[in-house]
Amino acid sequence: MRRITGKQVVDLGPTEFADLRAQYAGAVLDVGTGDGKHPLHLARAHPDRLVIGLDAAKDNLRKAATKASANPKKGGLANLIYLWAPAEQLPAGLTGITELHVLMPWGSLLRGVLGSDPAMLAGLAAACGPDAAFLITLNLHAWRPPVPEVGEHPEPTPESAVEDLGPALAAAGWRLDAAAYLGADEIAALATSWTRRLNSSRDQLDVLALTGVINPSG
Numbered sequence: 001m002r003r004i005t006g007k008q009v010v011d012l013g014p015t016e017f018a019d020l021r022a023q024y025a026g027a028v029l030d031v032g033t034g035d036g037k038h039p040l041h042l043a044r045a046h047p048d049r050l051v052i053g054l055d056a057a058k059d060n061l062r063k064a065a066t067k068a069s070a071n072p073k074k075g076g077l078a079n080l081i082y083l084w085a086p087a088e089q090l091p092a093g094l095t096g097i098t099e100l101h102v103l104m105p106w107g108s109l110l111r112g113v114l115g116s117d118p119a120m121l122a123g124l125a126a127a128c129g130p131d132a133a134f135l136i137t138l139n140l141h142a143w144r145p146p147v148p149e150v151g152e153h154p155e156p157t158p159e160s161a162v163e164d165l166g167p168a169l170a171a172a173g174w175r176l177d178a179a180a181y182l183g184a185d186e187i188a189a190l191a192t193s194w195t196r197r198l199n200s201s202r203d204q205l206d207v208l209a210l211t212g213v214i215n216p217s218g
């Protein structure tokens with residue numbers, strides 16, 4: 001797998017990843033991490049978890065990756081790595097994920113989490129262990145007016161999302177349990193740059209959080 005450590009891209013082999021993964025009780029994968037601020041926040045808050053930020057674009061990862069790979073005495077975080085890969089082609093050996101986040105997706109990632117790319121959803125599920133929790137936060141302005149990636153899906157609401165999006169997600173092993181609008185404090189708590197950027201350019205930022213379980217055992 002292609003690990004970003006700053007300006008450098010280094011190869012992280014499946015065995016090396018497995019050794020790293022084995023040091024932590026849980027592993028959170030943030031897909032479409034952008035500039036990686038959300039995983040930075042998670043890794044600081046949860047030193048007992050391995051946190052992985054993954055994005056198809058590598059350049060925005062550099063700053064956070066430089067911080068993460070610094071010496072722990074200088075603020076580096078041993079439990080945080082950044083990977084450069086598209087969600088459609090996850091690196092071989094990326095397994096053991098116990099929690100998956102997809103925050104403010106756009107492009108093919110948005111299309112995928114809306115159920116239009118079953119192979120992407122199945123690939124992400126394959127990286128997860130049983131009963132992995134997922135959090136997807138949708139920027140509802142993608143429907144106002146609709147961007148091409150939302151396809152035929154009407155804007156989801158807390159009432160409609162489980163019925164409209166649930167079946168396609170379920171077919172790939174994702175059980176959608178709940179959908180809820182996020183308040184300003186909850187959006188801020190995600191510590192992502194996109195929510196901050198969008199919030200400053202709009203009076204109100206409407207975000208719908210989808211939560212559920214991947215590979216449910218029950």
Ligand SMILES: C[S@@+](CC[C@H](N)C(=O)[O-])C[C@H]1O[C@@H](n2cnc3c(N)ncnc32)[C@H](O)[C@@H]1O
Nearest residue numbers: 032033034055056086087103104109192193194
């Ligand atoms: C609107 S930004 C959100 C970034 C971050 N999650 C946040 O909330 O600040 C969407 C991100 O998804 C990434 N992305 C889009 N399609 C992707 C795909 N197929 N695989 C991985 N990343 C993807 C983009 O490169 C971009 O960084």
